Each structure stands twice: as structure tokens, then as C-alpha cells.
Amino acid sequence: MSSPVASGTVALAADLADSFTADGAVFLSGAFADWVEMLRDGVDRNEADPGEFFADNGTGNDAGRFWDDYCNWNRIPEYEFFAFNSGIADVAAALMRSQTIQLFHEHVLVKEPSSTRHTPWHCDAPYYFVDGPQTVSFWIPLDPVPLESTLRLIRGSHLWDE
Template sequence: MKNAPSAETCAAFARDGAVVLRGLFADHVAALRAGVAANLAAPGPHAAENTVDGEAGRFFDDYVNWHRIPAFEAAARDPRIAGAAAALMASDRVQLFHDHVLVKEPGTSRPTPWHQDGPYYFVCGRQTVSFWVPLDPVEEATLRLVAGSHLWDKPVLPTRWLSEEAFFPGDYRPVPDPDAEGMTVLEWPMAPGDAVAFSFDTLHGARGNEARSRRRAFSLRFVGDDARVVARPGATSPPFPGHGMAPGDRLREDWFPTVWPVPVAKTANG
């Protein structure tokens, strides 16, 4: 595969839980910007506004819109992107889990809180990867990730972003303050179309957007060979109501399509 992640990059991903891939989504930036505009104009059922009354700016997010926004599905099915996911996960097979849009308007002081994605999901496994892709240049409002946190022996408490209440009960590690605790935080200035790749279990967050321009980010989440459905003590995020799967199942392919290996198109003769 052309421009596949190098062996060194894959090793860094396994070690740190996060790497930057320059220009991976460069061919999709214009289409994704249009897709985000369509998403903002017509939010889906999971859309959220992540600021409180009287707080400056706007922090919008929404997910699971690839079915209705063609640019999102096109990026997920791009062989270069899906193949990069396969290489990083060391997986023979890649399924799309979901897409995610996050927009911080200028002057939005609210940060994205520190969290791991995995504890919110009904799927678990070591072979997972998210791509976080800025559609605007970012310096201060880029993604921040704690190196090696995907290997911690206990997951971090999932919380609700505004109230900071626990999303689920359970035996979790308290949400840390990586800066105060001297953890190694990875972050990169990024151009539109660059991508940070990180494990579902990597602790991450982002500062507010104090710049004079908006910060649009698009994310794709993929799972690999060892991903299985897991039971949670409540509705997950995303919830995927009525999915009909049981703990231990692979994700159903009619809801979570296989994008690698690239499916072979069927002809009229089969």
C-alpha cells in the first residue's frame, strides 16, 4: 500500500498509543469541510452543545452520521486510510465503528476533558484506532494524549462532559490531571488533513479554542480482529439502540461495515 505507516510508526503506536500521520486525509479536506457544514446545518439525533449558559463560544459535537453524509463514508472507505488503520492495529480486518465531528468556535474557553473513549463504548479489544483530523490549522487547540495510557491496568472513569458526573458505576481509575501529575503528554501542531492516530484506550483531551478562527475536527473510529461486544451497566455512547448483539460477538457488518480488505464489488453475474 502506497504511503503506509512505517514499521517505526507502527511500533510507536503500539508503545505510546498515539502517533501523527501527516497528510493522511489531505485529499478529503474540502469534502469533509462541506460535510461538517451539512452536519452543523442539520444535526443528527446524537448532537450535543458542550457549553453552559453564559459561557463564551460554542463547542458542538455529533457522531454516527456517515450513513447520511457521503463525505464521511468516502473517507472511511478510502483504501489508504483503512489500510493505515489495519497497519497500525496489526489487524487483517478493519470495520468502521463510527464517525465524530467536533467544532470549537473562536473564543471557546471550554476544553475537551481528559478521557479514554473505550470505557464509553460497547466494544473492547486491543486492536482499535481513532483518527483525529483537523480541518483547520491548529496550534494550541490540537489533541493532547498521554503516552502509554492505553496500557494502564485499569480504565479511567467515564464522565459526562458538562456535569462531570460518572457515566457508569464501576471500578475505574479517577480522571487524572496529566499536567499536574507530570505525565508525558503528546501533542503536535497540525495542518488540515494531518491525522493523530490513537487507541480507544489512550487518555486524551484538548484545550479550548482561544484563536480567532474556528477549529473543525473530524474523527473516524475503527476496530480490528480482536474487537468484541462487551456489556456495560447502562446506555453507551454512542448508544446504538437495538443492535441485537451479545457480549463476545463481533460487530455486525450491516451496521459496522468492513472497509479493509477493500470489499470487492459484485458484478451482475455475481
């Protein structure tokens, strides 16, 4: 599998570090495309053997499931392999202009297209027990996502005091 380091994504991320600092987000299309199948296998393993933080977020009336789980990278081999071999850490370091990084956790969300459960507008920062501006989250969809269902961000909101 290729990594962002080998394919030049880290150099691209370094070029985008100014945008990341100012806007709070950058778009790295296809940066981890070679890893999607392996990550899907990990999600299947995770669903079959949920961790202690697993949550079923469905309404009970949905045809599609909506669940999440986190802090499983050390028990789901696909997650661990991705975290330490995909180059994602190098991309994070380049975006933050940091010589070191720490893995806080992975968070897997599975929301099937037939789920009617709405994800409310929210800010992630209050959920993290991390102080300071050097924080990176990656949204890596493993399936095609229609525009009306994709992640939406507010440029610069990471600089708000709230």
C-alpha cells in the same frame, strides 16, 4: 484525491506499528490533507442537519459554538466517501497489524476558537463498547489548531488497567 495507500502512508504506518503498539499513538502529519475540504463540506452539512446524537456543548454565554455529533457516516455523503475511499481503513489495519477492520463510528467535534468551554482531561476507552487492544481513533483537525489547544495524549496510557 490522493489516498494514504497511493502516497505511501500505509507503508509508513506499518513502520510505525511498533510505536503505535507501545505508545498508543502515532503522528501522521498531512496523511489526509487532500480530504480536508470535502470533510469541511460534510461538517457544514452535518451542522445544518444534525443527527440523533447531536449535542450542543456550549455554555450559552460563548461567542463560539462547541458541538459534537456521531454515527452519521451513512447519511452524510462526505463522511461515507472519506471512510471508504481515503485509505484510512488501510492505515488503521496497518497500525493494528490486522487483515480486517470494522468502522465503529465517526465522531465530529466542532469547537470554535472563541468558545471558552474547557474539554476535561479524559480517557476515550470507557466510552467505547469495544473489548481488546485493537482499536484506532483518528484525530483529523480541519482547521489550524494552536499548540495550546491541540490534542494531548499520555504515552502508554492505553496499557493501563483503569
